[in-house]
Amino acid sequence: MDRKDRARPPLALTGSRGSRILGTASPGGSGRRAVVVATISTLVFFGLIVLLVVNAAGWPDVKHAFFDRSIFEESFPEIARAFLVNVKIFLIAEVFILVFALFIAVLRGLPGPVFFPIRALATVYTDLFRGIPTILVIYILGFGVTALQLPGVPVSPLFWGAVALVLVYSAYVSEVYRAGIESVHPSQAAAARSLGLTHGQTLRFVVIPQAVRRVIPPLLNDFIGLQKDTALVALLGVVEAFRQSQIDVSATFNYTPYICTAILFIAITIPMARFTDWLIARDKRRQQAGRMA
Amino acid sequence: MRAAFFGLALTILALGLAATATGGPSTPSAIPGCAKGDLSLLKEGTLTIGGDNPSFPPFYGGAPKKPWKISNPYSGKGYESAVAYAVAKQLGFSKRDVVWTPLVWTASFRPGKKPFDIYLAQISYLPERAKNVDFSNSYLFLNQSVVANAGTPIANVKTVDGLRPYKLGVTIGTTAYDYVTRWVRPSQKPNVYDSQTDAVSALNSKQIDGIVVDFPSALYVTAVQLDDGVIVGKLPTRGPREHFGIVLQKGSPNLRCVNKAVNRLWANGTIKKLQKAWIAKTAPDLRWR
Numbered sequence: 019m020d021r022k023d024r025a026r027p028p029l030a031l032t033g034s035r036g037s038r039i040l041g042t043a044s045p046g047g048s049g050r051r052a053v054v055v056a057t058i059s060t061l062v063f064f065g066l067i068v069l070l071v072v073n074a075a076g077w078p079d080v081k082h083a084f085f086d087r088s089i090f091e092e093s094f095p096e097i098a099r100a101f102l103v104n105v106k107i108f109l110i111a112e113v114f115i116l117v118f119a120l121f122i123a124v125l126r127g128l129p130g131p132v133f134f135p136i137r138a139l140a141t142v143y144t145d146l147f148r149g150i151p152t153i154l155v156i157y158i159l160g161f162g163v164t165a166l167q168l169p170g171v172p173v174s175p176l177f178w179g180a181v182a183l184v185l186v187y188s189a190y191v192s193e194v195y196r197a198g199i200e201s202v203h204p205s206q207a208a209a210a211r212s213l214g215l216t217h218g219q220t221l222r223f224v225v226i227p228q229a230v231r232r233v234i235p236p237l238l239n240d241f242i243g244l245q246k247d248t249a250l251v252a253l254l255g256v257v258e259a260f261r262q263s264q265i266d267v268s269a270t271f272n273y274t275p276y277i278c279t280a281i282l283f284i285a286i287t288i289p290m291a292r293f294t295d296w297l298i299a300r301d302k303r304r305q306q307a308g309r310m311a
Numbered sequence: 312m313r314a315a316f317f318g319l320a321l322t323i324l325a326l327g328l329a330a331t332a333t334g335g336p337s338t339p340s341a342i343p344g345c346a347k348g349d350l351s352l353l354k355e356g357t358l359t360i361g362g363d364n365p366s367f368p369p370f371y372g373g374a375p376k377k378p379w380k381i382s383n384p385y386s387g388k389g390y391e392s393a394v395a396y397a398v399a400k401q402l403g404f405s406k407r408d409v410v411w412t413p414l415v416w417t418a419s420f421r422p423g424k425k426p427f428d429i430y431l432a433q434i435s436y437l438p439e440r441a442k443n444v445d446f447s448n449s450y451l452f453l454n455q456s457v458v459a460n461a462g463t464p465i466a467n468v469k470t471v472d473g474l475r476p477y478k479l480g481v482t483i484g485t486t487a488y489d490y491v492t493r494w495v496r497p498s499q500k501p502n503v504y505d506s507q508t509d510a511v512s513a514l515n516s517k518q519i520d521g522i523v524v525d526f527p528s529a530l531y532v533t534a535v536q537l538d539d540g541v542i543v544g545k546l547p548t549r550g551p552r553e554h555f556g557i558v559l560q561k562g563s564p565n566l567r568c569v570n571k572a573v574n575r576l577w578a579n580g581t582i583k584k585l586q587k588a589w590i591a592k593t594a595p596d597l598r599w600r
Binding site: 079161 | 417420421422423437440443444480484488500501502503505509510512513518519
C-alpha cells in the first residue's frame with residue numbers, strides 16, 4: 019500500500035504517468051510533500067502574476083474592454099450557436115483528412131522505381147500544403163477557384179473553407195501516418211510477405227493497424243489544431259464563432275465577445291488534450307504490461 | 312483618365328467652395344477657447360488625424376502617396392479629407408499643421424492611449440460604441456444601400472421585402488450587418504467579409520447576390536471595384552438616422568471643440584457644399600414593401 023502510493027503520486031500534480039502539468043515528483047520525496055510544495059508555489063506564482071496585471075496602469079481600461087459582464091451574457095448565446103458551424107466544419111473535415119492523409123502516406127511509401135512519379139507527387143503535395151499558410155490556401159480556393167465559375171462546382175464558402183482545411187491538414191497528418199508506418203519494425207512486413215501476403219495486404223493487415231495505434235496522440239494533436247483553424251473559414255464570409263464575436267466587437271467597440279469565443283474553443287480542446295494524455299498513458303501501461311508477459 | 316478629369320473638375324469646384332466657405336480674411340479660428348494652444352494634442356501644434364488605409368473615394372481622393380494606397384488623405388480631396396481639413400481650419404490649424412496617420416479602423420477603439428487626436432474612417436455612431444470612444448456630432452447622415460451586378464435578378468428589386476430571397480454580403484464592422492439581420496431578415500444568413508474587396512470577390516464569384524454597404528461607399532464599389540455594378544437602391548432609414556462621427560479618445564477634452572467646429576461647418580454651409588462636391592450622386596430609394 020505504502021510502496022504503491024509512493025510509486026504513484028497524485029496523477030494531475032506530478033504527472034509521471036498522466037499529464038505533465040505541474041512537473042514531476044522527486045523520486046525520494048513523499049507524495050504529500052510534493053502536493054504541498056506544488057500548491058504553495060502555484061499560489062505564489064499566479065498570485066504574483068495577478069498582482070502585476072491588476073496593478074498595471076491600464077488595467078481598468080483592459081478590464082472594461084475585455085471582461086464586461088453584461089456584454090458577455092448578451093453575446094455568449096449567439097456566439098455559442100455560431101460555434102456549431104465550427105464543430106460541423108471540423109467534424110466533417112476530420113473524416114476526410116484521416117482517410118485522405120492515409121492515402122497520401124501509403125502513396126509515399128510505395129516501393130520500387132516504377133512508382134517514383136507517384137511518390138514524388140505525394141512529396142510535392144505535402145511540401146506545398148505544409149508550406150503555404152492556411153489562411154492563403156483558404157483565400158485562394160474560396161475566392162480564386164469559385165471565380166472560375168466552373169459548371170457543377172459548388173461556390174459555397176463553407177465547402178471551400180472545409181476543402182482548404184482538408185488539403186492543409188492532410189499534408190500534416192500524412193506525415194504523422196508515415197512516421198507511424200516507418201516506426202513499425204521491418205521484420206513485421208518481412209514476416210507478412212514471407213507468409214505470402216501482398217504489399218497491399220501487408221499494409222492493410224499488419225503495418226497500418228500497428229502504425230495507426232502508435233500515432234493516435236499526434237493525430238489528436240492535429241485534430242485540435244484543426245478545430246482552432248476552423249475560425250479561418252470566416253475569411254470567406256461564413257459566420258462562425260470567431261466572426262460572430264467580431265461582429266459583436268465591432269458593434270460595441272468592446273472585446274469581451276472574443277473572450278466568449280476563446281472559452282468555447284478551450285471548452286472543446288482541453289477535454290481533447292486530456293483524452294490524448296490518457297491515451298498516451300494507457301498505451302504506455304499496455305506496452306509495459308506487454309514486456310512483463 | 313475620365314476619373315482624373317472628373318477629379319480635377321471636382322477639385323476646382325471644391326477649392327472654390329472652400330474659398331467661399333471661410334468667409335473672407337478673418338483669422339482661421341474664431342471659436343473662443345478652441346485655438347491650437349487650447350487643445351490637448353498628441354504632438355504640440357500638430358493635429359494628428361487617423362484614417363484607415365487604403366483610403367478610397369469618395370471619402371478620399373488624389374493620387375496615392377506612400378504609405379497611403381488608392382488615395383491620399385493629404386490631398387484635401389474626397390469628403391472625409393475635406394471635412395477633416397475644414398475641422399482643422401476651424402480649430403486654427405493650417406494645412407501644414409495636419410499629420411495623417413494610417414491606422415486600421417479596428418485599432419481606433421482599442422483600449423489605452425490613442426495614437427491620434429481625431430479619427431475618421433466612415434465610423435457610424437452607435438450608442439454601444441460611444442461607451443468606449445467619444446464621437447463627435449455627425450459629419451454625414453447616410454443610408455445603407457444594396458449593390459449588385461447588372462443583369463442579375465436582384466438588380467430589379469424595388470422593395471426591402473423583395474431582397475429577402477437573396478444571399479447578401481456585408482463587411483465586418485459595418486452597420487449593414489445589423490440592418491440586414493434586423494430589418495431585411497433574408498431567408499439565408501448574410502455572409503460577413505473582412506473587407507469590401509472580399510465582399511466584391513464573393514459577389515463576382517456568385518457566392519452572394521448583393522452587397523449591403525453605406526451609400527457613399529456603394530458609389531465607389533459600383534464605379535471602381537465592379538466591372539458591371541449597379542446600385543439597386545438606398546435602404547430606408549429605420550430608427551434614428553445613421554451618421555458618421557469623428558472618433559476621439561473616450562473622455563477627450565477636445566470633444567467640445569471638435570463638436571463646435573463640426574456645428575459651425577453645418578451652420579455656414581460648408582458640409583452641404585462638400586457633400587455636393589464629393590457625394591452628390593444619388594440612387595433610387597427602396598420602399599419597405
